[in-house]
Amino acid sequence: MPKRFSSVVGRSFGDGVRDAIRSTGLTQRQIAELLDWEEAKLSDLVNGKGGVTEVELAMLLGLCRVPAEDARYLLALFRESREKGFLVFPEDGIPDQVRSLIDQERLANKITIWSMNVIPGPLQIPDYIRALIERSVRAKTVNAEEVVAAKTARQGIFHYSRDFIFYVHEQALRLPVGSPKVMQDQLLHLLAMGNRNYITMRVVPSSFGAHAGLSGSFRLLNYEKYEPVVFTETENTSLFVEDKASLTTYVDVLKLLDGQALDAEQSKELITSILA
Structure with a gap:
């Protein structure tokens, strides 16, 4: 099986999103249902593979009540997440x-x-x-x-x-x-x-x-x-x-x-x- 591309910044971003979801006490499936997403879409996001728009990410961070400073950091990582470096x-x-x-x-x-x-x-x-x-x-x-x-x-x-x-x-x-x-x-x-x-x-x-x-x-x-x-x-x-x-x-x-x-x-x- 060929190795998939997931950048370092993408994986760091995914870890941050995973922590945000964990802080709610809800499962990924429950979060996906609240956002009317397929669970696979959220799974791709936390695995550093993107698949969402910046607006959709903002919705997720708002749902998870991520503090403003942390949200700005995750949004910045998201914008860089397809860069190879x-x-x-x-x-x-x-x-x-x-x-x-x-x-x-x-x-x-x-x-x-x-x-x-x-x-x-x-x-x-x-x-x-x-x-x-x-x-x-x-x-x-x-x-x-x-x-x-x-x-x-x-x-x-x-x-x-x-x-x-x-x-x-x-x-x-x-x-x-x-x-x-x-x-x-x-x-x-x-x-x-x-x-x-x-x-x-x-x-x-x-x-x-x-x-x-x-x-x-x-x-x-x-x-x-x-x-x-x-x-x-x-x-x-x-x-x-x-x-x-x-x-x-x-x-x-x-x-x-x-x-x-x-x-x-x-x-x-x-x-x-x-x-x-």
Whole structure:
């Protein structure tokens, strides 16, 4: 069965509509009957596939008594929901803490992450996260413990039902972040996580020189039902990339990294040697 197109913003919009319906205490069928809609029409809407006009959406939001601010947000998402790409300006200034990313990771059945400078976010231990925050440009503007808690909570995505492949540059393993004890604990954590049969760790050695991932870190999310998505981030923004030409480029980067990185066992040996 071909995968259907449902954009990231469309799925985020659908989640918002689903929450609005849930807040009424009514079922989707009951809501559809009140609006004189087919239940399938409402189902398509909450699954991020559109199928309604802006006026019809306004009727639904009014029926669900959605607060004005939330309604404006959902209407804005609705207008963007057929765009292949989603630029996010997070309110807390921490690009990694985007609710949409969390939602998309939970839907994915395979996550591939390339990290050039630091340990990949899902594999970071709390003290490592704190040390990164202390040296970041936002050290004085964010609540460090809230960020640590949010990032740590995201690690709940680890489950045998989805596969994880991490490509990490050797410089990320050797870059001192926090105290020597923090780095020791962090590398030991990498080794422990790498022993899970659904996690593959691949290190790109410094000795290889220039490599395919020099343009920056990113993650590729693959889904059983949807087309894949790439997520990238900067200091102030996060971007979901969905157009086929761009996706092909990122996939090609990963194919090259696959040939440039050490295999899983060699990668574990390198991490162990750094710990020695």
